[in-house]
Amino acid sequence: MPKDFGVGASTKRREDVRFLTGNGQYTDDMNVHGQAHVHFVRSEVANGVLKSVDTSAAAAMAGVVRVFTGADFEGVGGLPCGWQITDRHGEPMKEPAHPVLAQGKVRHVGDPIAAVVAETAAQARDAAEAVSCEIEEQPAVTDMKAALGGGALVHDEIGSNLCYDWGFVEENREAVEEAIRGAHHVTTLELTNNRLIPNAMEPRVAIGDYNPSTDESTLYTTSQNPHVIRLLMGAFVLGLPEHKLRVVAPDVGGGFGSKIFHYAEEALCTFAARQLKRAVKWTASRSESFITDAHGRDHVTKIELALDKDGNFLAIRTETCANMGAYLSTFSTSVPTWLHGTLMAGNYKTPLIYVNVKAVFTNTVPVDAYRGAGRPEATFQLERVIDKAARELNMNPIELRRRNFIGADEFPYSTPVAVQYDTGNYQATMDKLVDIADIDGFSGRAESSAARGKLRGLGVNCYIEACGIAPSNLVGQLGARAGLYESATVRVNATGSVTVMTGSHSHGQGHETTFPQVVADMLGIEEGQVNIQHGDTANTPMGMGTYGSRSIAVGGAAMVRATEKIISKAKKIAAHLLEAPEGDIEFKDGSFAVAGTDKSVAWGDVCLAAYVPHNYPLEELEPGLEETAFYDPANFTFPAGAYACEVEVDPETGKVDICSFAAADDFGNVINPMIVDGQVHGGIAQGIGQALLEHATYDDNGQLLAGSYMDYAMPRADDVPSLVVDHSCQTPCTHNPLGVKGCGEAGAIGSPPAVVNAVIDALERGGHSVGHIDMPVSPSRVWAAING
Amino acid sequence: MYNFDFERPSSLADAIVALAQEDSQALAGGQTLIPTLKNRLANPAKLVSLMAIDDLQGVAVGDGVVCVKAATTHVAAAAGAAGSFPALAELAGNIGDPAVRNRGTVGGSLANNDPSACYPAAALATGATIVTNLREISADEFFTGMFGTALGDGEIITEVRFPVPDAANYQKFEQPASRFALVGVFVARFGDRARVAVTGASEDGVFRWVEAESALFGNFTKASLDGLELSPEGLIGDIHGSAEYRAHLTKIMAGRAVAAC
Numbered sequence A: 001m002p003k004d005f006g007v008g009a010s011t012k013r014r015e016d017v018r019f020l021t022g023n024g025q026y027t028d029d030m031n032v033h034g035q036a037h038v039h040f041v042r043s044e045v046a047n048g049v050l051k052s053v054d055t056s057a058a059a060a061m062a063g064v065v066r067v068f069t070g071a072d073f074e075g076v077g078g079l080p081c082g083w084q085i086t087d088r089h090g091e092p093m094k095e096p097a098h099p100v101l102a103q104g105k106v107r108h109v110g111d112p113i114a115a116v117v118a119e120t121a122a123q124a125r126d127a128a129e130a131v132s133c134e135i136e137e138q139p140a141v142t143d144m145k146a147a148l149g150g151g152a153l154v155h156d157e158i159g160s161n162l163c164y165d166w167g168f169v170e171e172n173r174e175a176v177e178e179a180i181r182g183a184h185h186v187t188t189l190e191l192t193n194n195r196l197i198p199n200a201m202e203p204r205v206a207i208g209d210y211n212p213s214t215d216e217s218t219l220y221t222t223s224q225n226p227h228v229i230r231l232l233m234g235a236f237v238l239g240l241p242e243h244k245l246r247v248v249a250p251d252v253g254g255g256f257g258s259k260i261f262h263y264a265e266e267a268l269c270t271f272a273a274r275q276l277k278r279a280v281k282w283t284a285s286r287s288e289s290f291i292t293d294a295h296g297r298d299h300v301t302k303i304e305l306a307l308d309k310d311g312n313f314l315a316i317r318t319e320t321c322a323n324m325g326a327y328l329s330t331f332s333t334s335v336p337t338w339l340h341g342t343l344m345a346g347n348y349k350t351p352l353i354y355v356n357v358k359a360v361f362t363n364t365v366p367v368d369a370y371r372g373a374g375r376p377e378a379t380f381q382l383e384r385v386i387d388k389a390a391r392e393l394n395m396n397p398i399e400l401r402r403r404n405f406i407g408a409d410e411f412p413y414s415t416p417v418a419v420q421y422d423t424g425n426y427q428a429t430m431d432k433l434v435d436i437a438d439i440d441g442f443s444g445r446a447e448s449s450a451a452r453g454k455l456r457g458l459g460v461n462c463y464i465e466a467c468g469i470a471p472s473n474l475v476g477q478l479g480a481r482a483g484l485y486e487s488a489t490v491r492v493n494a495t496g497s498v499t500v501m502t503g504s505h506s507h508g509q510g511h512e513t514t515f516p517q518v519v520a521d522m523l524g525i526e527e528g529q530v531n532i533q534h535g536d537t538a539n540t541p542m543g544m545g546t547y548g549s550r551s552i553a554v555g556g557a558a559m560v561r562a563t564e565k566i567i568s569k570a571k572k573i574a575a576h577l578l579e580a581p582e583g584d585i586e587f588k589d590g591s592f593a594v595a596g597t598d599k600s601v602a603w604g605d606v607c608l609a610a611y612v613p614h615n616y617p618l619e620e621l622e623p624g625l626e627e628t629a630f631y632d633p634a635n636f637t638f639p640a641g642a643y644a645c646e647v648e649v650d651p652e653t654g655k656v657d658i659c660s661f662a663a664a665d666d667f668g669n670v671i672n673p674m675i676v677d678g679q680v681h682g683g684i685a686q687g688i689g690q691a692l693l694e695h696a697t698y699d700d701n702g703q704l705l706a707g708s709y710m711d712y713a714m715p716r717a718d719d720v721p722s723l724v725v726d727h728s729c730q731t732p733c734t735h736n737p738l739g740v741k742g743c744g745e746a747g748a749i750g751s752p753p754a755v756v757n758a759v760i761d762a763l764e765r766g767g768h769s770v771g772h773i774d775m776p777v778s779p780s781r782v783w784a785a786i787n788g
Numbered sequence B: 001m002y003n004f005d006f007e008r009p010s011s012l013a014d015a016i017v018a019l020a021q022e023d024s025q026a027l028a029g030g031q032t033l034i035p036t037l038k039n040r041l042a043n044p045a046k047l048v049s050l051m052a053i054d055d056l057q058g059v060a061v062g063d064g065v066v067c068v069k070a071a072t073t074h075v076a077a078a079a080g081a082a083g084s085f086p087a088l089a090e091l092a093g094n095i096g097d098p099a100v101r102n103r104g105t106v107g108g109s110l111a112n113n114d115p116s117a118c119y120p121a122a123a124l125a126t127g128a129t130i131v132t133n134l135r136e137i138s139a140d141e142f143f144t145g146m147f148g149t150a151l152g153d154g155e156i157i158t159e160v161r162f163p164v165p166d167a168a169n170y171q172k173f174e175q176p177a178s179r180f181a182l183v184g185v186f187v188a189r190f191g192d193r194a195r196v197a198v199t200g201a202s203e204d205g206v207f208r209w210v211e212a213e214s215a216l217f218g219n220f221t222k223a224s225l226d227g228l229e230l231s232p233e234g235l236i237g238d239i240h241g242s243a244e245y246r247a248h249l250t251k252i253m254a255g256r257a258v259a260a261c
């Protein structure tokens, strides 16, 4: 029976009332008294020496308050990178400076050169056109092979375009080489994981504000993690201590990773507000978003899978070039390494794995985490090479996977890439998939497609992801420059309602609904009695924010811990009120009872006593009922699943239509099944976008060719079929109190290989031996492959 | 956007006067012009809206001709032509999305002559007459290359007269992002004569595929096109498809259009 409230209930998203009625408060909805507006002058060339910037004409124009250039930021720190990678030889990565406004050089189209502050946005834009920049254009480098092969330099001071050459696990290098050399069969696949533009519905916005009388700065920004921005910008860029800097991220209209990072515009607005002693606002245009939001993916990979004669996996070796773009964005360096290499075991027992990643600077927009972040790249290559191996060995791709699955009885399972999976049951999710996707009925459907002149294909794959990235002491050893705990303060109000201040941040995930479900369940009160506050460093405990499917697994766990503290204290108060020993108090359904008696006191009475402590053990217990907890998990969580996609290919045009898509996920325990469905739906839509449509391509001069929606194809409703989603296979996480694993990225991680496997299957069945087609599998690419 | 003056005349005569002034420009549905202005790629001194002129609105059917007034939106054109010229109605009903179809106009589409737009294919395949405030221009004369037309400065399209073919069909293969035509082929048969107009494919904008027309002459079947190949020379190659791919699609779409007639 589905529950109708609390954990496990599909409670409707309470935040949607304000979002759908136009009552959201997004950053651009906010206007600070006396604010000025900023417009950025950006480089139109991808690589060049910035000889001079003449702002005099602009400064004299109507309404202009001040024009900032790189010179204003001498002595001010650059934008920091949050994760240091140590290369194969024990050397730290190359970490070039990333100035707030360009100094001496421009390195990608969109690189900010000057910031014009004026009374109105239109005046700022007009004046920006009058800023004249003398730039000596140099050849640009956008292709990673060219960048490593002696092409133009992005950062002259480094002397090459190599950021790092990472080996993992370096000690396995020789053994993997030997296993591959001696294997019965080796399948090799070279592929590209296409560059994507995140395209959150809400473009980025920043408002810097300053109060000269208190020397306090406030930044309103479209961020997934306001505390992280406060730390990075305060400590590393502007030198502002936390108690003088408040960061507010109000309603945020989607992020998908792109709003994790600290951006130059945030620092500029905060800095300018202090200089000008008035608020300064910037709102990105959509065109600006295309060339300034950190892009995603962009890997070029060669993967080899060695098998014995029975199809058992013996070894995997993968070599990847990962595009960093022109500068190191906040978490860019961790994505192709720790978020990618550690996932290369997938759902399988492969004894030997070696991962090599070369991170490369190019004259393109910085690349960083985007929904899935490293894990889609790992999953795609692994699940594509397995499919190719099955074809080469004439084995059923599902059977080949099943043969190599880690068994349900083998958990906890330590992989050769340094992680330990706590739980899982991959045969069960595959069984579920075979059922919900009606895999047995495929051949009948293929016949009816053939009758209409279409080629039908079936693609199946598995995925594993590591969510709730942790623990802090481990990631610290791996180079993270931050902790990865989460925090919550549970404040019980005098009349029994509850306010939870969480360090997690909701920008579409539905925390305002799901978090109360958990707390209300624990306290035996109605969900409506619990409210969530997030997104403001002034009233939430230091938290690391929301990304990596970590909110319920880490933030939710912190909230549970704080609520446990509340219950424990409330029991003491109840014991006093009931004149019974604390050990005899039982708390159930919102009532404290003395075991074995009919004596009880209600939740509300205990809360009132805490705040009106007339009859209260003041000598032993503080009044009030408010607790904070910080939770640092013992391990990642490991959601996993199996996905199936069916496509029809029109062999005359190369057009691919997705006929059906099924997803069987194991997310451990599920708080709100409806919201989980929605997360999976959105993830799959994005994965379909990557697989069939989206492609951020540059020309040789470093101009973005898909710089607007006229050329950058986002998935639309008619690109996505009705999705069959199931999460009834549940192996709860063993190390967090809710037994949850996280579901935010699964769809985006698991779906691209299913789509591409299906297209290749359709073509192979149709007699076209194409091997592989890179994403996006566009009609023209399919046609070219068929006629190749 | 730069600043501009705005006028919204209610008669054609007033519009003509307003458009005679230097640096003034007609505004119809704004689906092309407004984004251009927003990106600061145009800087007209004055915009003259044609949308309040009754004489430029509506669809008239008669004498084997469907006459669409220039400022008729795609939605209104689709409704007005549905009974008399279904292929044209279908074309109009598949342009862009509902917002675009409720604003964009046939006159704006032809005047703009986007190399991937749909209406130019219908005009050229039917041998339509583009009527302006000054003259009548045959479709064969009207389109003069990518974004180019025979219109003079300040000249206003007032209506488009589409001869209704005995059979017609438009096949549009959508560019995945914009959903304009990556290749669109409009085939119109009048008696045993066929006209085939191709949009989306050529660097010179919409064109007639005369080899296909000859092949279809007197033998209006898909099979008649079998032996034909369109040369990729002069065709558009971009991130959505090579010139070769567009050449191939032209043939496929032409075949499908003939089969659907």
Ligand SMILES: Cc1cc2nc3c(=O)[nH]c(=O)nc-3n(C[C@H](O)[C@H](O)[C@H](O)COP(=O)(O)OP(=O)(O)OC[C@H]3O[C@@H](n4cnc5c(N)ncnc54)[C@H](O)[C@@H]3O)c2cc1C
Pocket (backbone or CB within 6 Å): B025, B026, B027, B028, B029, B030, B031, B032, B033, B034, B050, B070, B071, B094, B095, B096, B097, B100, B103, B104, B105, B106, B107, B108, B109, B111, B112, B116, B117, B118, B119, B151, B155, B156, B157, B158, B178, B179, B180, B181
């Ligand atoms: C998202 C999107 C998708 C689209 N998809 C398609 C598609 O699939 N197929 C397609 O064919 N089109 C498509 N369009 C274009 C659309 O159909 C419009 O027809 C087109 O933008 C021009 O018409 P308009 O009325 O908006 O003209 P405007 O933008 O107002 O004007 C365009 C130009 O024509 C001039 N002009 C306008 N009317 C006249 C006139 N009567 N006489 C002389 N000059 C005039 C203007 O001065 C201007 O130079 C799309 C547009 C958008 C925004």
